[in-house]
Amino acid sequence: MDNPQKDRTEEIMRYLDNRMTENERLDFEAEMKHDIQLSAEVGDLVMARDAVKLFGINNDVSRIRKEAPGNIKQETPVIKMPPYRKLLRYSIAAAASVLLLFFAARFFDDPLSTADQFYNEGYSRYEIPALRGTGTTLSAAEQAYLTGNYTEVINLYHGETGHTPGEMLIAGIACLETGKASEAIEIFSALRDKGIAENTNSFRDEAEYYLALAYLKNNNYTSAIPLMEKISADKNNPYHRKFTAGYISGVKKL
Numbered sequence: 364m365d366n367p368q369k370d371r372t373e374e375i376m377r378y379l380d381n382r383m384t385e386n387e388r389l390d391f392e393a394e395m396k397h398d399i400q401l402s403a404e405v406g407d408l409v410m411a412r413d414a415v416k417l418f419g420i421n422n423d424v425s426r427i428r429k430e431a432p433g434n435i436k437q438e439t440p441v442i443k444m445p446p447y448r449k450l451l452r453y454s455i456a457a458a459a460s461v462l463l464l465f466f467a468a469r470f471f472d473d474p475l476s477t478a479d480q481f482y483n484e485g486y487s488r489y490e491i492p493a494l495r496g497t498g499t500t501l502s503a504a505e506q507a508y509l510t511g512n513y514t515e516v517i518n519l520y521h522g523e524t525g526h527t528p529g530e531m532l533i534a535g536i537a538c539l540e541t542g543k544a545s546e547a548i549e550i551f552s553a554l555r556d557k558g559i560a561e562n563t564n565s566f567r568d569e570a571e572y573y574l575a576l577a578y579l580k581n582n583n584y585t586s587a588i589p590l591m592e593k594i595s596a597d598k599n600n601p602y603h604r605k606f607t608a609g610y611i612s613g614v615k616k617l
Contacts, residue, residue, distance in 0.1 A: 401609035513537035528566040544581035572602040
């Protein structure tokens with residue numbers, strides 16, 4: 364089975380070792396600007412690698428001293444290490460150990476990598492487009508949505524028929540906002556299927572974006588990940604930057 368985290372770590376190492384092409388490096392650095400988790404992982408790996416290098420240097424020095432000829436050893440004056448130097452050395456060793464443990468925990472068993480964490484990072488509240496000057500008035504559901512009355516939005520959705528795509532969208536979002544992920548999945552799926560059946564792109568991008576988040580909220584990763592990958596690969600999708608390679612890799616760890 365593929366290990367996406369291992370692949371991600373290898374990609375970071377290629378970046379740190381300057382083994383990327385110029386275009387790869389620029390793309391990777393642009394992704395780090397939008398992916399807080401990826402940027403943090405790069406920083407962690409730099410610190411851990413530097414700590415390993417420090418211990419490697421110390422070990423090399425110790426080995427050289429042990430392998431030196433006896434006459435050199437005898438001619439070399441013995442200088443006692445001042446107490447503060449010993450303290451500094453022990454402090455460096457302790458700090459490096461903590462960094463290595465932190466690095467391992469972050470890359471292989473990060474307890475903070477929860478579905479809620481990724482959901483909050485990827486979620487953006489939908490804003491109803493301004494309709495001033497068009498002669499169009501907001502529906503009761505849209506007015507309730509604007510005021511954050513999500514319970515009323517859901518009640519109106521269940522109490523009426525013939526919903527517009529926009530009303531279906533905000534009803535699904537209202538379900539997400541009130542912790543009803545399963546119901547949100549049903550609404551977003553219906554909205555997406557409606558667009559496919561009618562061969563229209565109206566709210567399909569929004570439906571798929573929030574559907575992916577609803578799957579994530581519902582801990583249905585096998586359905587969330589392919590949808591996230593589809594959105595990420597579509598540069599014309601307004602939400603494609605929400606699901607970066609680093610973000611999706613983190614979800615796969617769940």
